Amino acid sequence: MLPCREDVLFYTNQLVNITSIVNTEGEKEISQVLHTLISSFPYFKENPSHIIRQQTVNDEQERYNVLAFVKGTKGQSNKTVILMGHMDTVGIDDFNQLQDVACDPEELHKALESEDLPSLVEEQLQSGDYHFGRGVLDMKSGLASHLYLLKYYSQHPEELEGNLLVVLECDEEDGSRGILSALKDLKSLREEHGFEYVAAINADFVSPRYEGDENRYIYKGTVGKLLPSFFITGAETHVGSCFEGLDPNFIVAELTRQINYNPDLCNEAFGETTVPPVSLKQTDLKPSYTVQTALSAYVYFNFFIHSWSPRDVLSKLKDQAEIAFENALNLYKERYKAFSKASSQPYVDIPWKTRVMTYEELDQLLNTEHGSAYEDHMKEFKEELLLDESLDTRMFAVRVVEEAWKWMTDKDPAIIVFYSSLYSPRIEVSGKNDLEKNLIDSLEKGVESVQPHYPHPIVTKNFFPYISDMSFVALSDDDAGIKAVTDNNPSWGTKHYANYDDIREINVPVINIGPYGFDAHKQYERMEKSYSLEIVPNLTNAVIKNLLG
Incomplete structure (x- = not known):
């Protein structure tokens, strides 16, 4: 197990401190901070072309994705794992009188101690194992996990047999213009560097599915959404x-x-x-x-x-x-x-x-x-x-x-x-081809290796139940299914357009290993530290090693 807790918590706080609400200047700011941070790692000082700050296309807002990759030196493999996650959040209006500290976990924790809280929230606040704040769960602690692994392998490329590519995208909470724009760079990087994409790992949040649910869920594939x-x-x-x-x-x-x-x-x-x-x-x-x-x-x-x-x-x-x-x-x-x-x-x-x-x-x-x-x-x-x-x-x-x-x-x-809106495609990861079989096998082995280090069950399910950018790295629909979207959306080609061919060209199986907590998009948004700061990075790392080894 990597000793990652304090580093991931540090990155989490750094990211939460930036108010990166979707469709605001904060999205632009956080991309600049991430680009500067990653560029400060010695590996990227030596390899500045391995980090990209990419402006979104067909977008009314000025905002950017950040892509960075480490080439492993253990062997000659072109296999590449994509780590993905979004840096934008929903707004903070729901914090009411606590808006000023919504993005400051330390100050928010102090302020909440004098609030009249629901019993579960009060219990978890006092336990010390929950971290509060806008974006702390959805999904800046997940980004922090990716940052930790990116830095780790930038310091230890000799442990990496293949490549690790991190995609930090904007606009997940609205129109997914970030990931849709990033597909172009994923394609060009594949052509330029010979990357062979074998899997994508998202780090969006997971929560209990019902009251009293003690499971921590890993998801293969994702639900699709239509309007x-x-x-x-x-x-x-x-x-x-x-x-x-x-x-x-x-x-x-x-x-x-x-x-x-x-x-x-x-x-x-x-x-x-x-x-x-x-x-x-x-x-x-x-x-x-x-x-x-x-x-x-x-x-x-x-x-x-x-x-x-x-x-x-x-x-x-x-x-x-x-x-x-x-x-x-x-x-x-x-x-x-x-x-x-x-x-x-x-x-x-x-x-x-x-x-x-x-x-x-x-x-x-x-x-x-x-x-x-x-x-x-x-x-x-x-x-x-x-x-x-x-x-x-x-x-x-x-x-x-x-x-x-x-x-x-x-x-x-x-x-x-x-x-009348974006179709977020459904994705099945069922073992229908070698890439999916390898990902499922790597995930099962990874869960088996980390479960002894955590008291609650880590359970694998088939469909991530919330809308996420996972939908835009693979496509399970045939041409007729996509044609039903394009031919029945009156704004298609004018107000709205998404290049589903770009998705089909990448078409990499995707899973979600993300922070665990409660109340994403709500005032008491919080993540459990033990799972989110220790298990998530280590499980993600185990899957990476299983996939590339």
């Missing part, structure tokens, strides 16, 4: 004549009821199951108050996948939307009939039918009907829409669908299903 979105049109009417129209909010409410928390939309693979989808935004698209019902509404959902492709998800959600639409119309009829009876007014059969289509189907229909006039108009519309910097990719996408809908000849109520 399926729905544009819903109704039939506008004055609220005084409400049954002469159809409120899209009524349909969207039924749609949310149908999809939210629905266990039928959990994806099981290898005995592990995703959490069900949950809505992240629901709104109508009326710009201001009027006494007429809205013309349209919008809702989008978080959707995790293990084995389903983006095309599978579109198909399943189209089915769910049809069920919801039919349920909404049936309930509408039931209430309309009850009102007609109560008010002694005649009931008139409603003219609307269930109608659901994907954005791809809508776009193809309008192209067939209107040809180049439609295509040219939408291209110009998107270019103009890009000038509105207030729109994120999700609102940009729905504005495109809203504009396309204006070209419809038949404007009867409908639901349009599409994607």
Whole structure:
């Protein structure tokens, strides 16, 4: 076991002290600090070309990744292990009156001693084995572990049979522009130095999966994430004549009821199951108050996948939307009939039918009907829409669908299903090829070697359950799955673009060995020192040696 605890803690504190909130100047600052720190290691003074500060591409922000590598001198192997992790954090607003010390673990610890804390937080604060602060768990202690190993092997390249490449990326907490940009350098470094990428090891945080869970988890592969979105049109009417129209909010409410928390939309693979989808935004698209019902509404959902492709998800959600639409119309009829009876007014059969289509189907229909006039108009519309910097990719996408809908000849109520944000691909590491088999075997041997040094079980599972940049170093989807993303995202190629071919070119199996703790993204974010500062670096090192040896 390497005596790494104090060094990793020192690096952790250095990094946490930098307020590197995503989409702020802090991201730029931390990349400069990391570049300066690594450049001060004697190895990198002698090999300055082995460290790169790379500016992200296709990014509104000025920010940078830091890549550094050590070439081992034990043998002639080109095998290369990638260590990866992000240096940005979420914000600190949740710290409330403690914002001033949110990024100072020592001062925060003192301040928390006089706070009224939940019992578990109080117990762990007093134990002395937990470290508090924004980013301490997610994931600067993981970065610190990587830094320690990078420095160690820069001092002992004779112990390294192969190469170690560290990728410290920005923008993980928002659009993953950091890792998507880093793929270009990973490719060029491979070509220039002959690197043979055999595995990637991420160091994002791990937490208990349920109350009382004592396991510390290692993950092979990762969950995928989609943002399926729905544009819903109704039939506008004055609220005084409400049954002469159809409120899209009524349909969207039924749609949310149908999809939210629905266990039928959990994806099981290898005995592990995703959490069900949950809505992240629901709104109508009326710009201001009027006494007429809205013309349209919008809702989008978080959707995790293990084995389903983006095309599978579109198909399943189209089915769910049809069920919801039919349920909404049936309930509408039931209430309309009850009102007609109560008010002694005649009931008139409603003219609307269930109608659901994907954005791809809508776009193809309008192209067939209107040809180049439609295509040219939408291209110009998107270019103009890009000038509105207030729109994120999700609102940009729905504005495109809203504009396309204006070209419809038949404007009867409908639901349009599409994607409106980055697809974070799912990754399976199941032993389907030699690289995966070697990584799994190396991990199993590594766990076996360090488990005697730690009292709690170290358990391996198949899918990292949170969104991370692990998704962008390998691709389990085929071309049809990716095409479902590109053809059904209205902002694709304008407001939003990701080069999935770059991912496929790297395509290296990835695992996560990260710090353990509680409340990432919350006020009491904290990591357990023993596991995070000692076991994580040593387990990572064991896997590296097993892979390269």
